[in-house]
Each structure stands twice: as structure tokens, then as C-alpha cells.
Amino acid sequence: MRKVVRTRIFTVVLTSLILLALILLSSFPGSPLNHLTSPVSAIFKPIQSSFRSVTGNISDFWISLTDGMSIRQENEKLAQENAQLKNKVSQLEAAGRNYEELKTALQLKDKFDRYEIAGARILTRELGTWFDVFKIGSGTADGITITESESFAVVDAQSRLIGRVLSSDLTTAKVLPLLHEGFAVSARVNEVNGAIVRLRGDIELKEDNLCVADQIPTSSDLRIGDELVTSGLGGLFPEGILIGSIIEFRDDAAGRKIAIVRPSVDFDNMSVVFIMKGLQS
């Protein structure tokens, strides 16, 4: 009897030690241990994809039902707005012509046209603290290989920042979202000589889909409504990806000024993301 208990305790301790070692080793970026999940991921990916399609269809159907009521109310508002917008359109058409002329003159290109971009479907969403990354259907087989010094920015269809790739196996990858408390990126205000700040997720604010800009230079003149884009410093994210805009200023626990930022991307309605794989050769 005592022997059985001792054997059981030994088994539990040994298993715990093995799992602790697994946690430590798999936490390194690009750890080959992350490939342990490859065979199971390969089986689960099509199952998750099909379930996602089904739930997506149900969700769309439900939204269309509930939207019917609000559409009628919105219709009245829109009629009023329509009149105002017609007026603005004529002004903007003139501005647009000017912009096209300038664009041609300066030979502007689309911001990220030199980047190889790969689309991937979101397979799973986060489940709470410590299980709060999401999984996408692209992996090392699609060129998403993470190393200690290399990761990839993840954006939406409008090139707005969603997060970065955290780890990958053969067919899938995990994405650390912008709202996550472990996410940090160098950002700058989207204007000429805009101030450089650090943008990070915050555990208190992520429920409200908000994040924080800190390390604000004392000399900077940040204002509510200022847009933040990636600064390109650090080399992980290309410069100029839209992050979000400042909605509020606060003081942190140490009395330093921080800005509350609302990300531009709509985290609740994402189904496909785009990975910026790097400069095309």
C-alpha cells in the first residue's frame, strides 16, 4: 500500500518536472519543442476550420436577424447624413484629383508593396489569461518560421496592426495580439517628426479593447485623436503600420503620463489575418 502511494507520488513529481522543463524550453522563441504540436495541429486544422465556417455562418445569420431592427432606425439617420455627405463628396472629389496628381508626381507607392504578405484564417480565439493567444492556419510550411531574432507582424486587410507571430508549428502559428499584456512595440505619432513612444498591452484595459502608450518624451506634444503607427525601430515591425489613436491621457502609478490608445483594428470581427513575411527578394 505504502509502495503504491510512493510510486504515485514519484510519478506525479517526475511528470511535473518534465512538464516544467517543457514550459521553460518551449518559452524560447523558435524553440523546436513547439513542433511537438505539428501532428496534432495537422489533424485539428481542418476540423477547426470547418467548425469556424459553421459558427461563422450561424453568427452571420444571427447578426442579420438582430440587425434588421436597427437598420430601420439607422435608415432615417442615414437619409439626413446623405444630404450632408453629397455636399462633402463634391468637395472631396476636387481634393482627390489633387491627391492623384501629387501621388503621380512623387511616385508614391503603396506602403508595403515590397513585403510578401500571406493570408491565414483564424482557427481559435483566446480562452482567458495565460491561454490568450490565437491560432491561425499558417505555419512553417508556409514560411512562418520564428527565430530568437525574427518574428512577423500580423495585420488585417487594411494593414492595421493586429499583433505578431509568437510561435509556429508545421501547419499553424500562434499570434500574440496587440492587446495582450506581453505585447510591446515602438510606435510614433503619425506626423512629421512625430514623438516616439512605446505601445503595450495592459491587463486591465484589454477587456475594453484598449492598450497603453507609455515612455512618452516629456517634450512631446501628444493630443487626443493623434494616430500612432509603428516606428520601425527594433526591426521586427515595418515602419508605418497603423496601430490606433489616442483617446485619453492618464498618470500611471509612478506619476508618469501615459496615453490610452484604441486600436484601429476590430478584434471582435476578425476571421482572416495577413502575415507580413518580409521583404521580397
Place this chain on the structure above:
Amino acid sequence: MRFLKKHGRQILVYSIYIISLTVFQFALSGWLVPISYMPDLVLILVVVCGSFFGSDDGMIIGILAGFLRDMMVGRVLGLGMLLFMFAGLTASIFLKNSIRRNPLLTIIQVAAVSLIYEIVIVILTFLFPMLPDQVYSFDMLINLRYSDALRKILVNVVAAVPIMFLLHYAGPYRRGQQRTGMEDEGEGGHAWHKI
């Protein structure tokens, strides 16, 4: 071959439950049901297995279910396996020396393990901040998780009822099956569920 003959039913039934509950959880959570209102179906499965079928089943199911959790949404590989393994073990150890296992006690176990799970998550967040200069106070983390944790425990308890029915009537062992040669009944180890 003999192993498969002996444990084939357990392997099949547990595989079906783990995979289907994991897929079901991720198909609904965050898409059709808000995350804070979604019961942790896999945690419940592990606790009920530990409570009904003892520490070996609880531990093994915990590790397998944790692996899938880590694979899907874990920051690192192994944390879910460790947490769920101890969830299964805790559920089996609760009734040591041995109160006969009954559904009400299993429900209490689900609530208790859900609470412990939430507390462990807070402790982990406090001990291992993701950004070195961004340390959250323990009080703040507790306050942040408090209302969410209560709701989570409640939905877990509600969701435990159908899972208990499933495991009782369509479980990994035939009903009334008495394991033989298990030397440690009453230690939470292999004590058989007889309701």
C-alpha cells in the same frame, strides 16, 4: 493487443470526449458565446473524470486535455498540461478515505477546482509578468479577476451537470463495472464510481 482489448473502450471514449469538447469549446468561445460566459468544458471534464474515476484517469486526461489547450491557445507548451494534471489529481484527492462519490460532491469539486484554477492563474500572472517593467500588484489582479471568476465558477457548475450525465451513462467504463486488483480503493486512486 491485450492492452487495447483491456483499455480500448477507455481510449476511444476519452478521445471522443476530449476532442469533441475541445473543438466545441473553441468553436463557440469568443465567436458565438462571449469568453467570460463560456464554461471551461475541458476543465470540467478533467475534474469529473478525476472525481468519478480516480487519480490515474484524472491525471492522464488532464495531461492530454492540457496538451490540446496548450497547442491551441497556450503561450507556452506544458502549462495547460501541468494545470489540468493537478486539476484531475485534486479532484480525486478531495474525496480521499473515502466518502462515496456522489453527484453533489462532484459539483462542489467542480466549483472548488474552478476557484483554485482562477487563483493559480492570478498567482502565475503576478509571479511571471510578461514585460519585465510592467508588474501588476496582487490586489489589482485579484480585483480584476474577482467578478469574472465568480461568473466562471457558476457557468462551470451549470455545465458540469450534462458532462456528469454523459460520463455516467456513456462513460469510459461499463456501468457497474468493478475494477479488480486495484489495491488502493479509498485513496482516491482507482476507487470506482458507484452511484
